[in-house]
Amino acid sequence: MQGLQHEATYKTSDMLLFGAFLLLSLLHAGFYFYNSAQSANIYFALYTLLGALSFCCTGFLDEVHRLDLRILVDILSYVCLQTGSLMAVRALYSLFSVPVGRVYYGLWALNVISLLLLIFSQNLSWYPTVLFMVLVTGEQLHLTLGALRRTKRAAGIIATGYGIALTLLVVFAYLATYQPQVLMREVLSIPVHTLLTFPAFLSPVLAISLFLTRRFALDSRLLAVKLNQVRRLSAQTLDQQKEKQLLLAQQNETLERQVQQRTYSLQQTLNNLQEAQNQLVEREKMASLGELTAGIAHEIQNPLNFVNNFADVAVELLAELRDGPLQTLTNQDKEDAESLVNELTQDLSKIAYHGQRADSIVKNMLQHSRTSPGERAPTDLNQLADEYLRLSYHGLRAKDKSFNATLTTDFDPTLEPVEVVAQEIGRVLLNLFNNAFYAVQQRQKLGQPNYRPEVCVATRREASGQVTIRVKDNGMGIPEAVRQKIFQPFFTTKPTGEGTGLGLSLSYDIVTKGHKGAISFDTRPGEYTEFTVSLPVHAEKLQALNFSV
Template sequence: MWAETGSELVALSELIRVTVLSWRQRGANIIGFGMGGALFCFLLFFAYDRLEGAGFLKLDQTSVHLFYIIGVCCVPIAMSLYLARTFVATQRRLTGQLLEIQRLSKQSFGQEQDRQQLLMKQKDMLAQQVAERTAQLQQSLDELRTTQDQLVQKEKMASLGELTAGIAHEIQNPLNFVNNFSEVSTELVKELEEEREKGADRDTELEAELLADLNLNLSKISHHGQRASAIVRSMLQHSRTSTGQREPTDINELADEYLRLSYHGLRAKEKSFNATMDTDFAADLPSVSVVGQDIGRVLLNLFNNAFYAVQQKYLSGAGGAGYQPSVRVQTRAVPGGVEVRVSDNGVGMNEEVAQKLFQPFFTTKPAGSGTGLGLSLSYDIITKGHGGSLRAESTEGEGATFIVMIPNAR
């Protein structure tokens, strides 16, 4: 009896506890009602004997057992209803989420379309801006090329101006010879005419001697006249735009001519300046196919820089009392071409300056004394125009050497 009553009390207390807990959960009130119904039916079933003894209730045994069966069925029925309700709620929630996802997806698709349209507009705008910038850059490039051509022409005219005094001095020498030999030839002609007027008494040996002297004078006049013509032709070629036509050229003769022109050009501006010109030209130097006026322009620029360096050292007194300005030019045949070395014992330069020598507009001369284009143009002529090389070796305070290698293009 106590065992049966104890188990019934435990079962009832568990039903009461689950029923109380179910009210705390949202939507679990169905289970609460089921538990409450089961609790009620079980209480009637277990308390029937006492209720019947007290006269409160009188039923047959089938009805009493029916309370027990109903109590047992209340819990699973309530749980089934709760699960059904939960399933419906979950389905509705998932359906709502699906609709929300579809709405967000549609909204995202619309936003993506708007973004794509915006990107297309930005792309078109960017393409238009790129085209405009490209046109502007092309215009700037054309203007830069025009300016560069103008600067090149100015540099050529500047070097032509430096040549003028040297050319005037150089051309004066053959003209003096032409004038002198012309005067002597005129006197010889007069003597010859006088000798012929003597008739039978004329001296035929003297006439032959006079004719020989006259012939020699005329050959010298022709030689120096051609020399003057060559100097004028060199000046015209230097001032003329390069045609790019390569011709076999004697580098020794070209270097000797421009060396003297550069020296006399500097002497015309500085009468007190003197320098030693030392040449070491290889006798077996082969002719190379080059654009003569371009290579002449390079050599002239190197010679001008060398004479300028020794002049600055001389004027500053850095060389001391016994300093003798000197410029040396050497040529020699190398595999595949000719090498020209232009050396001076001038001020020299440090490593930092040497690295910038061939950059456009870089110059070590005072403002207004140089454009900074001479060496850069020379470098382009040798490297790009002729496929050669131009480099410098220098020790600050002791001098510099520029080495030009000119290949013999075939």
């Protein structure tokens, strides 16, 4: 009866170990399937599978009644148990990254020898297996302790499991050798050999499984952390790409704006160059025209002097004829002769008048084309403007006694002398004053009620470092159609015989070319006209053009 209880206890213990080992084998095979980089799982899965087969064989051994089959199943049990133990050692090599060496291959050789002794030597029985398992467990414990020395703290779990297994196996071997009766005793209805073998086989397996499970959990957690890092880095990379794209768009916009600005600047430069080229061409044309004008004027001067002189001589001769030979004629002949002489005298007077006018035009043409230099000197522009204003006004009143106008001056008392060619600036002012008085005189002739002719002149020292002279009249104004032509040579709005069309052209050249200044005008037809002459105060003492009116 007691033997049957022992056999039942053995069988129950083996089946429990079979189920535990098989479950662990499937678990770690799944671990390897999901994470093949951890190769220790596949070795441990083979170890637990072989262990499960070993315990399955021992668990069903009593069901086999044929002796040869019982021996075969028993041998298969030991083969699976010992080979599985070597798989456990191989799993530790892989787990702790230890290279496989002679010890491992020596264990394989010892495994083969112990199995041969088990098969062919009846006296040794299962003692070689116990010795082999002690050595294997010792190597496993050695690997675990080596991992502990390399600061792999988690290896303490496996070391504990193998320590327990090794201790129990040593105790089992000692009792089996020297006190076999103790193994058959029961503690809490469980035989001592079961209390020794069951935890001896199961503790390393559970320790390694716990270690691998912990490693798998740590790897999963590490993968989760890395996944979060990857996601964060991806978000940062995406944000950086967006920032780069935004920066690139801004840079493209800036570059496009700079290209447009530079294109506009180049276009302006090109336009300025073209304008300068046109101005050079015009200046060359005007220089050539001036030379041509001077040549023509010189050629016309001689025959014109001849005509004027002979007209004067002819008038004198007709006067002598009237006072002399005509007095000896009869009354009828005398009247006819005097009529002819008077008519001839009038014709000669008209010839002399138009000859003098042509002579004035020729002189203006010569003065317009002349380039002789004038000397700059400090000049009181207030005094110069007042002097030429009075000169122009009294010159006009000498021709028309009925003309009266109001002269208004607004001179800057703080204005210092300016270096100019006084004669040339005087000609400019005289031309402007003459035009102003002519404009108010023409408006006065219209007979507008309550109209009072007025000419104003003002001087100012500007903040820009220039001196301005303003000449304003309340005359006819300048029509819009002729504003672009008033500075052109020979252009005039005055009737024939009252202007040569060179006054404003000559004034423009004197101010802009001779004194590096500017002349402009503001006008409103029927109300006023105001000319502004701007002269630089600190102009260099250059040679100015000497023009004459």
